[in-house]
Amino acid sequence: MQKETLCLGLLSLGPRSGYEIKQMFEGPLSDFYSLSFGTIYPTLNNLQADKYVSCKQHSQSKKPDKKVYTITKKGMDLMKDNLLGDASSYIRSGNFGDQIKSEFFLLLLFSKYIPDETMNTVLNERVLYLRQKLEQFKYDGPVPGNLDAIRNEKSVSFIRGLASALIETGLNYMEKNRHLLKKKIN
Amino acid sequence: MQKETLCLGLLSLGPRSGYEIKQMFEGPLSDFYSLSFGTIYPTLNNLQADKYVSCKQHSQSKKPDKKVYTITKKGMDLMKDNLLGDASSYIRSGNFGDQIKSEFFLLLLFSKYIPDETMNTVLNERVLYLRQKLEQFKYDGPVPGNLDAIRNEKSVSFIRGLASALIETGLNYMEKNRHLLKKKIN
DNA sequence: ATTATATATATCATTCTGATATATACACTC
DNA sequence: GAGTGTATATATCAGAATGATATATATAAT
Numbered sequence: 560m561q562k563e564t565l566c567l568g569l570l571s572l573g574p575r576s577g578y579e580i581k582q583m584f585e586g587p588l589s590d591f592y593s594l595s596f597g598t599i600y601p602t603l604n605n606l607q608a609d610k611y612v613s614c615k616q617h618s619q620s621k622k623p624d625k626k627v628y629t630i631t632k633k634g635m636d637l638m639k640d641n642l643l644g645d646a647s648s649y650i651r652s653g654n655f656g657d658q659i660k661s662e663f664f665l666l667l668l669f670s671k672y673i674p675d676e677t678m679n680t681v682l683n684e685r686v687l688y689l690r691q692k693l694e695q696f697k698y699d700g701p702v703p704g705n706l707d708a709i710r711n712e713k714s715v716s717f718i719r720g721l722a723s724a725l726i727e728t729g730l731n732y733m734e735k736n737r738h739l740l741k742k743k744i745n
Numbered sequence: 746m747q748k749e750t751l752c753l754g755l756l757s758l759g760p761r762s763g764y765e766i767k768q769m770f771e772g773p774l775s776d777f778y779s780l781s782f783g784t785i786y787p788t789l790n791n792l793q794a795d796k797y798v799s800c801k802q803h804s805q806s807k808k809p810d811k812k813v814y815t816i817t818k819k820g821m822d823l824m825k826d827n828l829l830g831d832a833s834s835y836i837r838s839g840n841f842g843d844q845i846k847s848e849f850f851l852l853l854l855f856s857k858y859i860p861d862e863t864m865n866t867v868l869n870e871r872v873l874y875l876r877q878k879l880e881q882f883k884y885d886g887p888v889p890g891n892l893d894a895i896r897n898e899k900s901v902s903f904i905r906g907l908a909s910a911l912i913e914t915g916l917n918y919m920e921k922n923r924h925l926l927k928k929k930i931n
Numbered sequence: 932a933t934t935a936t937a938t939a940t941a942t943c944a945t946t947c948t949g950a951t952a953t954a955t956a957c958a959c960t961c
Numbered sequence: 962g963a964g965t966g967t968a969t970a971t972a973t974c975a976g977a978a979t980g981a982t983a984t985a986t987a988t989a990a991t
Contacts, residue, residue: 594943598977598981600942626940656851660778661843664778688841712857716925717922717925718853724917739902780947781947811970812970812971
């Protein structure tokens, strides 16, 4: 999916600044996708130049102006068009282009070169990390204003449920099978 | 993990060419990590220049010479050092740096702009794709020579078991909950 | 008083990918 | 037998993206 489609999609949830879009990537989207400031800001500028979004500058005393972008009719049309095209091409190729770079799996892969004690700590930390993630996905309380819109998306409950189920499976598997990675019998 | 550590790690399983390293990324590693030719070849050249690997050219009639790299003692030492450093820094930060960019999740996220019929086909294709992946991870028969070493790694059975469990969970969840994504009652 | 974190945009060197170039062999189809 | 597609094998590079840094201020914590 192009960065333009993605930014338009996030702006379709409501007007937002580049900084707030980044907050979505750091927050609720962090486990699925991310874009850097170096991508977000130029993309928004280009979208504005081509009238896919409009921009209102809110001058703030002494902070840089907050530039709040609103998606236009033209932008909504482009977004929907692109999404349909993406969906069709994924169907045609049968390839979803999901890209994973997991440092954790690489560490597992080469675990035979890492002392059992160190690997043990790594796995303990991973379990803690996954438990935190699980809590995050199951948490249903209030969230900061700019993240509210995405939380309330119907598709997001589907995704959160899926993520929770996957993490639970991962945790169970690790607790049951981590002994397989041991090199020496203590 | 640096590309150097990763290439050294793969060469620690046995001597290999750059092309064969790429085959590992396209094959058994494709779901966890990947590097392009544009990264692999320069990395191998640099590792050779610094004596972390040695190289034997096998001249092949009319094909380019096959350059088979072998990890040196110096290379093994660097790899182990780097792996320990990586493990320690992951433990310290509690952040595993896993990076996911999932086109499928983005499509789900914006599914309300995509017709039910199209999304239905997308989900059907995803189920087929996951079933294929599941078969791949469960398959235990013979594999091409250059992929044999990685298949026989003890850590790889752990990873394959984990991947299988995760995919099964994902498939079950999708079959049970895909109706939640529907916008209209047919 | 100092350090750290948060808001807010912008830029850019370095890194990485994805595509292309080059060259050949082999299998398949029309 | 001509053409197409796939596989082997390395190399390079334009274009894209990241991660870091710059700028400026407020607020909370130590």
